[in-house]
Amino acid sequence: MCGKCSPYLDFAAAYCAGRGLRLTAPRAQVLGIVVEAGKPITAYEALAVLGQQVKNPKPPTVYRALDFLQQAGLVHRIESLNAYVACHGGHDHHSSQFLICDDCGTVQEVESGPLDKAIGDTTEKMGFVSGHWSAEIHGSCKKCQG
Amino acid sequence: MCGKCSPYLDFAAAYCAGRGLRLTAPRAQVLGIVVEAGKPITAYEALAVLGQQVKNPKPPTVYRALDFLQQAGLVHRIESLNAYVACHGGHDHHSSQFLICDDCGTVQEVESGPLDKAIGDTTEKMGFVSGHWSAEIHGSCKKCQG
DNA sequence: AAATTATTTGTCATATTTTAACGATAAGTT
DNA sequence: AACTTATCGTTAAAATATGACAAATAATTT
Ligand SMILES: [Zn+2]
Ligand SMILES: [Zn+2]
Ligand SMILES: [Zn+2]
Ligand SMILES: [Zn+2]
Numbered sequence: 001m002c003g004k005c006s007p008y009l010d011f012a013a014a015y016c017a018g019r020g021l022r023l024t025a026p027r028a029q030v031l032g033i034v035v036e037a038g039k040p041i042t043a044y045e046a047l048a049v050l051g052q053q054v055k056n057p058k059p060p061t062v063y064r065a066l067d068f069l070q071q072a073g074l075v076h077r078i079e080s081l082n083a084y085v086a087c088h089g090g091h092d093h094h095s096s097q098f099l100i101c102d103d104c105g106t107v108q109e110v111e112s113g114p115l116d117k118a119i120g121d122t123t124e125k126m127g128f129v130s131g132h133w134s135a136e137i138h139g140s141c142k143k144c145q146g
Numbered sequence: 147m148c149g150k151c152s153p154y155l156d157f158a159a160a161y162c163a164g165r166g167l168r169l170t171a172p173r174a175q176v177l178g179i180v181v182e183a184g185k186p187i188t189a190y191e192a193l194a195v196l197g198q199q200v201k202n203p204k205p206p207t208v209y210r211a212l213d214f215l216q217q218a219g220l221v222h223r224i225e226s227l228n229a230y231v232a233c234h235g236g237h238d239h240h241s242s243q244f245l246i247c248d249d250c251g252t253v254q255e256v257e258s259g260p261l262d263k264a265i266g267d268t269t270e271k272m273g274f275v276s277g278h279w280s281a282e283i284h285g286s287c288k289k290c291q292g
Numbered sequence: 293a294a295a296t297t298a299t300t301t302g303t304c305a306t307a308t309t310t311t312a313a314c315g316a317t318a319a320g321t322t
Numbered sequence: 323a324a325c326t327t328a329t330c331g332t333t334a335a336a337a338t339a340t341g342a343c344a345a346a347t348a349a350t351t352t
């Protein structure tokens with residue numbers, strides 16, 4: 001828990017309350033851990049951190065919390081990293097786009113209208129009904145360049 | 147090996163030869179297995195199939211072959227499925243887009259210029275230098291509707 | 293051709309990531 | 323309170339992926 005994640009947790013509490021979602025203790029703890037990480041964190045890394053707060057937690061605790069948080073839209077899973085990041089905005093979205101810096105490990109979530117439209121156009125043309133999608137863009141962030 | 151994968155393997159052989167890449171026996175076998183699957187196949191599924199062709203193969207054999215094939219651009223990894231598909235075209239590309247049907251399990255690789263441009267615009271605006279990216283679009287394919 | 297070097301392979305084992313199952317606990321309902 | 327549903331803690335075990343190293347193969351050099 002820190003200055004950065006406390007406001008986020010306040011927001012998350014209200015966000016969940018407004019939707020009938022239960023932000024229980026383990027869920028809130030894991031959310032705090034993901035927020036505080038500030039970059040992608042794996043389930044086992046989160047488990048290790050959680051172990052500093054509660055006694056000897058087990059993997060299912062973290063995985064269940066992450067599943068819940070994902071469904072709630074509070075965290076995203078970066079598939080290409082097997083890791084999780086907090087959603088950068090308090091918005092429902094079934095799709096997400098990430099700029100993943102392979103040098104420093106940071107991930108920036110972006111919202112690109114044109115990207116959204118391009119995917120909509122493509123799926124429509126193919127007669128495909130899109131549920132959710134994600135674009136994971138690997139490369140080098142601004143800071144990490146000469 | 148079948149009527150579908152044989153021409154693909156011929157192409158792959160020429161493709162690799164032209165680039166100084168060595169399409170060795172285990173690599174060609176694994177490629178054949180992925181092509182023949184016709185839909186995403188996991189490393190361990192491929193390992194099981196390979197076990198019908200050679201005696202008691204081990205995971206590293208398949209993983210190494212898949213790594214090579216990926217680097218060569220002959221197969222893609224679908225991160226959200228932990229599975230692999232053959233590249234639908236004989237083209238170099240550092241990026242790919244997939245329409246993944248969650249009902250029938252098929253995956254269609256598409257090439258969308260607008261999507262490519264949208265990602266280029268976004269990364270440029272953020273000062274991000276993009277290496278490779280992939281968009282994995284989950285949903286329901288044309289066949290699986292109504 | 294022989295020696296050298298680099299790449300690839302087979303094999304052992306292990307590490308990492310994720311899930312199933314199930315009884316206990318807590319929350320929401322009638 | 324009695325009932326139903328959701329969540330939790332715990333014990334495994336399944337599924338996914340990699341490290342290490344010697345043997346074999348292929349490419350390169352002498
Ligand atoms: Zn988000
Ligand atoms: Zn960076
Ligand atoms: Zn492709
Ligand atoms: Zn389908």
